[in-house]
Amino acid sequence: MDLNSGLPPGVAPYYENRGYQPESLYPPRRPAAGAYSVYPAPYYPPSVPQYTPRVLTHTSTPGVLTRPKSPSRTLCTSKTKKALCVTFALVIVLAGGVVAALLLWKFTENKCNVSGMECGSSGTCVSASLWCDGILHCPRGEDENQCVRLYGPNFILQVYSPQRKSWYPVCRDGWSESYGKAACQDMGYGNSFYSSQGIVDDSGATSFMKLNVSAGNTDLYKKLYHSDACSSKTVVSLRCIECGINTKMGRQSRIVGGMNAALGDWPWQVSLHVQGVHVCGGSIITPEWIVTAAHCVEEPLNNPRYWTAFAGILRQSVMFFGKGYRVEKVISHPHYDSKSKNNDIALMKLQTPLTFNDKVKPVCLPNPGMRLEPKQPCWISGWGATYEKGKTSDVLNAAMVPLIEPAQCNSRFVYNHLITPAMICAGYLGGSVDSCQGDSGGPLVTLKSSVWWLIGDTSWGSGCAKANRPGVYGNVTVFTDWIHRQMKANS
Ligand code: ARG
Secondary structure (H helix, E strand, C coil): CEECCCCCCCCCCCEECCCCCHHHHCCCCCCCHHHHHCCCCCCHHHHHHHHHHHHHHHHHCHHHHHCCCHHHHHHCCCHHHHHHHHHHHHHHHHHHHHHHHHHHHHHHHHHHHCCEEECCCCCCEEEHHHCCCCCCCCCCCHHHCCCEEEECCCCEEEEEECCCCEEEEEECCCCCHHHHHHHHHHCCCCCCCCEEEEEECCCCCCCEEEECHHHCCCCHHHHEEEECCCCCCEEEEEECCCCCCCCCCCCCCCCECCEECCCCCCCCEEEEEECCEEEEEEEECCCCEEEECHHHHCCCCCCHHHEEEEECCCEHHHHCCCCCEEEEEEEECCCCECCCCECCCEEEEECCCCCCCCCCCCCECCCCCCCECCCCEEEEEECCCCCCCCCCCCECEEEEEEEECHHHHCCCCCCCCCCCCCEEEECCCCCCCECCCCCCCCEEEEEECCEEEEEEEEEECCCCCECCECEEEEEHHHHHHHHHHHHHHCC
């Protein structure tokens, strides 16, 4: 996460909570030259090695060269001259071979670099014009993966331009809801669609993606083109689900140092049970999907059969009689590391969708570009212990905890470089208020632009509510894109 990036002097610093960060979180999608030794691209071996031996075969079969045909016979008469001729011919053949190999290598490499892009590290090249066109070309669909996203607290729809390697907002000119529905489908929301409006763009964009309305009834991406003009001066703001609205205002209510919650305060909070016992918390993001922590679903608990989710119930003692939701799928982050707790996030897909009401509602997934304050007030909730080494609470608790800047959280006196970009710290360096055992997987939310956002999922901490040992949460913003891809692939 970047702090203070690109700010004019005098403006308070904020968190630029960037989205998908392939460089720091995942192995490179398109490996650099050196990486080819690790991931040999199937494109090269068939051509290059086949060619190289040919050079060698020629040079290693002197019979071909020592029996020169007529033209060389007139030139190479004496024995010394003959020897000279042989070495000369050898050098020529070798040089020719090197030139040919270089040309061939350049040609095969250009297939991806000039007219196309490589699908992940698969070696398959797909023409740039076919990326984000709505049709799968790559074996694993990488060409249609990251084509749309929502940016900032106002849900500005942006489209990725593979040619310009950048994101552009969509000009509202010619926009209709059907495009919004297509974009929501693309982000894994299925047929869920809430609203699409034109809003004045505050990002200062000077280039847009515009709809070519005369392009006929084709795919959304085929209709989009670059334009520096947008006559409506408004861009598309898209919401795929009505999220982040709680029924009552969250009273600063004790978690450790929190207060009992009321029904409807944290309607996205779920209790995840294994054999009738609360094990972890979770957050509702769609009627079918729950965000939790990867450490909650470590083997053997990665089996969905173990889990039941309870929503809209404040007391554990009441859940025994309530309706639990069985889990159909458990998806743990592929790069979750159980030692460092890096990438501590997982998804659960329910067997039957939740019905939303005053007590059960989804929270919003954070968009990149959220601009959180360095000490942005956030709220944690859960049935975890109310003191270190305590037992889980019967009633749902919630507490306000401010974010802690990554540099401060990583300092020698706090977590001494254990905090990765996929983690976010919140709490008080003085201690006394914190999440604790049993709160894991549950939400760290913040209110911004009248919407509640899932900024973190409860992950770890050293003890509970101790001085200089704040709570550490999964940095959900960096996983938003991964979550969308999972929802889309497992719909
Ligand atoms: N890992 C814990 C769990 O499984 C959550 C710990 C949070 N600790 C903290 N000090 N904030 O519930």
